Amino acid sequence: MNSAMMPVQGRYTSRKISSDEFLDIFNSASEIVSSVAYPEIQDIVGKQLGIEIPIDREKGLTVLDPFSSILVVKLQYRVPSERKGHRLGSKFEDYEFFRVIKQPL
Numbered sequence: 001m002n003s004a005m006m007p008v009q010g011r012y013t014s015r016k017i018s019s020d021e022f023l024d025i026f027n028s029a030s031e032i033v034s035s036v037a038y039p040e041i042q043d044i045v046g047k048q049l050g051i052e053i054p055i056d057r058e059k060g061l062t063v064l065d066p067f068s069s070i071l072v073v074k075l076q077y078r079v080p081s082e083r084k085g086h087r088l089g090s091k092f093e094d095y096e097f098f099r100v101i102k103q104p105l
Helices: 019-028 039-049
Strands: 011-017 069-075 095-103
Touching: 011 019, 019 039, 019 069, 019 095, 039 095
Parallel strands: none
Antiparallel strands: 011 095, 069 095
16 A cells, blocks of 8 residues: 555555445445545446545545545556556456555554
8 A cells, every 4th residue: 555545654454355345335434535536447446336436636645533444446457657647448357446444553
């Protein structure tokens, strides 16, 4: 995880989850704060799961409360640097899902 995902000290545990579990957690959340910056995730993952994933390219670091739950949508491969910010033609199957729990030290 990068500094945008782990902006504060704490203990983080990560667990790979299914897309169905991701959808259940997303739909049961009382509040969604997005750090998604790529419309491709919104298009491919959001449409496949039938949810609106908010895009936020302007926000600085994500603020995490104790015991925050972070849902991660991650490509299974590294994007070549010359292709970053461009449409990649990826498919839903190219993504994997994780739930990260932040706990205070």
